Amino acid sequence: MHLDPHLRFEALSALLGKKIKPFDEKNSYKNSPALSVDDFFIQLILTKQSSYAEEFFVDEKEFFDLQYDFDFTNLSDSAACMRGNEPYVRPKGWYRMALKVRGKYPDGDAWLGTNGWRSHSVSGEWPVSYHGTSLEGAKGIIRSHYKAGNRQIYGRGIYSAPNLHDAEIYSKTFTSTMGKTYKVIMQNRVNPGTRQINGNYWLIPVPEGTSAEEEKRIAESSIRPYGVLIKEI
Incomplete structure (x- = not known):
């Protein structure tokens, strides 16, 4: 999959429901606030952290970790995997834009596991989950399943799905400036x-x-993003 540079920011904009632009020396944070990975994710999943602006800047070098991007679009390997002692089915058909999260948390990086291909879990690793909502919400169950709110089926809190297929129906869809249509969803560890x-x-x-x-x-301390998945439809 060819990943147009603008596509990263269009995907983030689709998820958050707000315009997100790349920061460079020509831009200024004075008129539009900057978003870190943590800020973006908190605004995405917590109702009380309501959006305070219509557009934001993101520093690509601080937000994305390109060395860990992975193209699953033509994945043929169906080998069984485990992450955090839970089954993990690699997201065939999707491209993962890796987020720069290593070294972000005071308890270290064990939650991410070790680098490279492996079929087994490692000590301290958290299992994988997915979600795809924005502050704008979505119709039906998604309003209560992915943001802290009052109408949950199983209780108040933050919901995500360990199975990508269960979460995909709540992914965000957008049409890029190049005219192609994509789905986008977050990949997390819980x-x-x-x-x-x-x-x-x-x-x-x-x-x-x-x-x-x-x-x-x-x-x-409970749910952390590490990738944005995107798929052309």
């Missing part, structure tokens, strides 16, 4: 010590009355 398994979804509980600051702490 802390097995704090999740609850409910049917086809994993729940990170966020009790009613939790402050915005505490919601952010819960999210960062």
